[in-house]
Amino acid sequence: MAENPFLKEEKIWVLDGAMGTMLMKKGMDVNYAPELLNVKHPEVLMEIHEEYIEAGADIIETNTFGSNRIKLSHYGLEDRVKELTKAGVRLAKEASRGRALVALSVGPTGVFVEPVGDYSFDEIKDVFKEQIEAGAEAGADLILIETMSDTKEAKAAVVAAQEICDLPVLVSMTYQEDGRTLLGTPPEVSAAIFEGFNVSAVGANCSLGPESFVNLVRRMASVTETPIVVYANAGLPVLKDGKTIYPEPPEVFGEYAVKLVEAGANIVGGCCGTTPEHIRAIKEAVKDLKPVKRNPIRGLKVASRTKLVFIGTGHPTRMIGERINPTGKKRLQDSLKRGDFSIVKEEAKKQTEEGADLLDVNVGVPGIDEPKAMKEAVRTVIETTDLPIVIDSKDPKAVEEALKMCDGRPIVNSCSGEVKDIKNILPLVKKYGANVLLLAIDDEGLKESAEDRVEIVERLLEKCEEIGIDRSSTLADVLNLAVSAMPESAVETLRAIRLVKEKFGIATTLGVSNVSFGLPARPLINSSFMAMAIYSGLDSGILNTGDSRMVETVFSSDVIVGKDRGAQRFTERFQNYRPKGEDRECRELLSKICQLSCSFLKGEKVSVEFEQKEEKKEGKKESEDEGAPEGVLGKIFKKVLEGDREGIKEPTERALSEFEPIEVSDRALIPALDVIGKRFEKGEIFLPQMLRSAQAVQSAFEILKREMKKRGGNVKLGGKIVMATVHGDVHEIGKNIVITMLENSGFEVIDLGTNVPPEKIVETAKKERADIVGLSALMTTTLPSMEETIKAIREAGLDIPVIVGGAVVTPEYAESIGGIYGGDAQQAVKIVKKLLKVEEE
Missing domain, CATH: 3.20.20.20 (Dihydropteroate synthase-like)
Known part of the structure; x- marks a missing residue:
């Protein structure tokens, strides 16, 4: 088993900053696979690594974040995984010259693992093994599995790494503003999961500014003694003069570095938008600090x-x-x-x-x-x-x-x-x-x-x-x-x-x-x-x-x-407890009747008033079926809430003997999806449950579509949406989630995929007579492509709404480029319904 370097030395380690930000500063075109720069412009990568080491980084990351065959396939480079990965590691090793540890950057594949997605655990593990094996052979000192939203995908990467080599492994998840990953995992759960693998560090990166990471670190530190790695973005990006700007200056990172260490961090660095100046500020702030002693919850x-x-x-x-x-x-x-x-x-x-x-x-x-x-x-x-x-x-x-x-x-x-x-x-x-x-x-x-x-x-x-x-x-x-x-x-x-x-x-x-x-x-x-x-x-x-x-x-x-x-759990569970065979209210009622009877027999005036009490059952929650239709439509409604894509088929088939397909959709499927959407917004359920419900609706829609074809009708609500991830960006998870929700709400969606040039989006929108265009971007470097695409749509004379979304997109940015901010998938569906007058605001 690999020795954990972060327990060996009692110091705070400094990780380097953003690679994409620095490549843009150096004038590099990153609208294609950044990993290709490892062989096309190695001197630029060497220069960036050198600058981070001089700024005080103890660990530098390789330019291999997306060098897995799924990501590289978007550029036709899937057969060059080993070449590009090894080149990235060798450049970092040459630049470090023993002054800093070299961490092989292993980012997400961009797809989901079953049961949320279609890829098996073994398939994803094999994808990571190819990349990690190349990095280990080239001499990486550490494996840094980063920016993960799905703990199962991260687990597959950890298993792959530990099968390949005995290098120290670090795992970093990325969290949203609600303190959970995209799939709903809170930081203390992630920490507990990866502690089981005996990883060298667990932590958080990307998405948020440094102030939001203090609580994430504190929550992880409350459950584990595993070292914690944390590297935040330089705030949320804004667009200024056509360029993506991150607002947080280096001195803020210095201030928060101390707070992060006090919260329990062992390794501090920077993610998107950070530069050597940010890393220098962190180094100066933590140079005399030591890791805090933790007392996590035991068990x-x-x-x-x-x-x-x-x-x-x-x-x-x-x-x-x-x-x-x-x-x-x-x-x-x-x-x-x-x-x-x-x-x-x-x-x-x-x-x-x-x-x-x-x-x-x-x-x-x-x-x-x-x-x-x-x-x-x-x-x-x-x-x-x-x-x-x-x-x-x-x-x-x-x-x-x-x-x-x-x-x-x-x-x-x-x-x-x-x-x-x-x-x-x-x-x-x-x-x-x-x-x-x-x-x-x-x-x-x-x-x-x-x-x-x-x-x-x-x-x-x-x-x-x-x-x-x-x-x-x-x-x-x-x-x-x-x-x-x-x-x-x-x-x-x-x-x-x-x-x-x-x-x-x-x-x-x-x-x-x-x-x-x-x-x-x-x-x-x-x-x-x-x-x-x-x-x-x-x-x-x-x-x-x-x-x-x-x-x-x-x-x-x-x-x-x-x-x-204090009997707190007991009281919560049994505050309305009534032993079997014993009904206190019944006894009280009989007693009252006896008293009244005695008064009546004595000739006294009797006033009979019994308080009607609403029965409260222990632990009873608001019914899941509230607002559900009756009969077979109610069964369909319930199957959507349960996300039962197989169980929904039988009642859907049965319903068609009583109702028109459009009635099944309007009275059962769409209302149930609305309930799911509200629960998602309230944080009662998370993305996997929402997707399962959407998949259940899809199963029912397939049956309805077949029936409508026989009857010569259509179950669509009306409206045609063209969806695409903008040029230079190959991320599609968010886009695909929105498409799933739109299709299962009855809309027709044309998916152009990822890395789509503006001219293709314009051409498709014209040809298909689209009512709405939806654009997605996850990388800060591709935000300008979103603006260019909207500009091209307007110059082509298309006066149609453009909904924009993605992790790096903010409401302010959307407004500045003439788009409509989509928020999450559920919000995007609401916006589409409003724009197409399917439902009132």
Whole structure:
């Protein structure tokens, strides 16, 4: 394992600044692949590297940000990945002459990984391997995976790097103003995910100015001791005299460098718009500073794409939903054999609503293709809920498929003390940065005594540490056996839990309901045992979250043992609690009736007034179906909200026997998308959920279009939009998201792709009689192309609206060039509807 240089020396490291900004300053044309300059103008690259080193940079980045075959294919250069990457590294190495470390810059591919996109984890990993292998061969000192919006894409790059070489790896995500990545991941979740890979640094770059990064760093530092790298833009770009200007001067970067270090940063540099002067200001500000001592939250960190859950001492007892498991469930077994995952989806949703903290996923049915089934089950679960996952399988191939599909940092359930498990499961846990459940059983079988079970856990911890899995990534299951068959087993299990906590301090878990197997009234045994186990040190349990008695026991036991100080969680959960078989309001009502009756019999005047109370159900939220149509249209509406692209087909087909296709669209699909849009704006859902809903609408639209063709009609709302990423820019994620939302709202979209010259956009808009043009740009260097395109549209006599958007586009810039600011995808759809008078403002 590579030594972490940022822990070896107690200093603040300085990273260099923007490459694109400097290339523009040097008069370079960057409207094509900047990596081509590595062979066309090496002297310019050498000069830039030299200037950054002289300014005080301890680390310089190679000019290889986009030298992967997906990005380079936009320029017809996909067969030159190795050549351009190696050239970039050699130039930086020659310029550094040992004065600075050389970091291979590895940027995003510009596409999404499944289930959000169409590329598999392995396909993306192979793309990165080609680039990283070339960089490592050329002599890079570090691998810097940067400007990532998707943790799964970043994970693929990390796995690729660690398969290729043992160089230190740094991972930097890019965040929006709401403190989340494009796909909804907050900084503390990213930090927890990549800590699992034992990367040398995790951090944030691009998008925002330095003031916005202080809180991002603070949030990462609150959950990890992994070094933090941070390099901000020089503010948000503005257009001045036809040039892109970044407003933040070097002295501001010097001021914020100190604040970033105080927040927990170990490496500070600059991104878009920064120059050697900015880096010099940072160097001067941090030259005498040392990294601050952190005291992050301790415990096992389990994460989905958007949620982080801690398990261990000092945290609430976590409930791991057990019901996605076919053992003893014939209906689930049959559905899995058919390749039908609707019950998996149903159980994932139910257990989430019941309050599960994590979900165990098991598809172990004899004769099934378990790796394939596990992959689809995990896909279904992560598309249904934001809860972290526990991968429950003994099949290494199934475990690996699940690990590649998982967005965050799951738990692998489990690795026993058996030789085959240690050989086959632990390396996968290490490779994919996961956590692992250590099962206290070995090749000799089950151990009766607590001491023997704990000894197996100790041996497993040693094996974990041998291959680089930290103890903080483990939790122990000392096994829970049926008391009906082994009366003393439960007591030994409780002792074993206490011994594990005392000896190792790691998190613990159990399959709780095993204790009552073979007995009547099992919930009574389960809940009693659960209370004792929590008192003994149990941190989590795999249990039935639909068992109210068990859930009540978990929350009340946490209050008693001090895990829920002030009973805050308990109160939130049970403030409207009413025990089964007991209705206090009913008793009060009967009492009042008795009193009134007595008064009446005494001849007293009686006034009867009963207060009508609206029933409040525990944890009830506003109905997802509020505003939904009735009947089959309501089912379609609900399938859109759930993002169920397969499940929406049947009710859509059925609806066509009652309604015209346009009615299905207007009364179910479009209103449901509007609800999704509102939830997205409120931050209740994130881009993956919005895209899944859009894909569900697309599935329904395909059926409607076929039917309309038969009937000679059209389901389109009307209006034709030409979309393009401007000349010099090859980024298409944002554009494609907008296109998906527009098409699934019923509009006709002509996608011209990326790097589109103004004349082609004008020609297409004329030929197609477009009602609107949409332009996207992600790179600051291509903002002038956006202005040129609008100018060309106007000079051609086209008086049509032009909507502009992209990470670097601001409302002020849009107005200055005569465009309409599109904001995000949902906002763009609203603007199009308003412009085409589909709906009023």
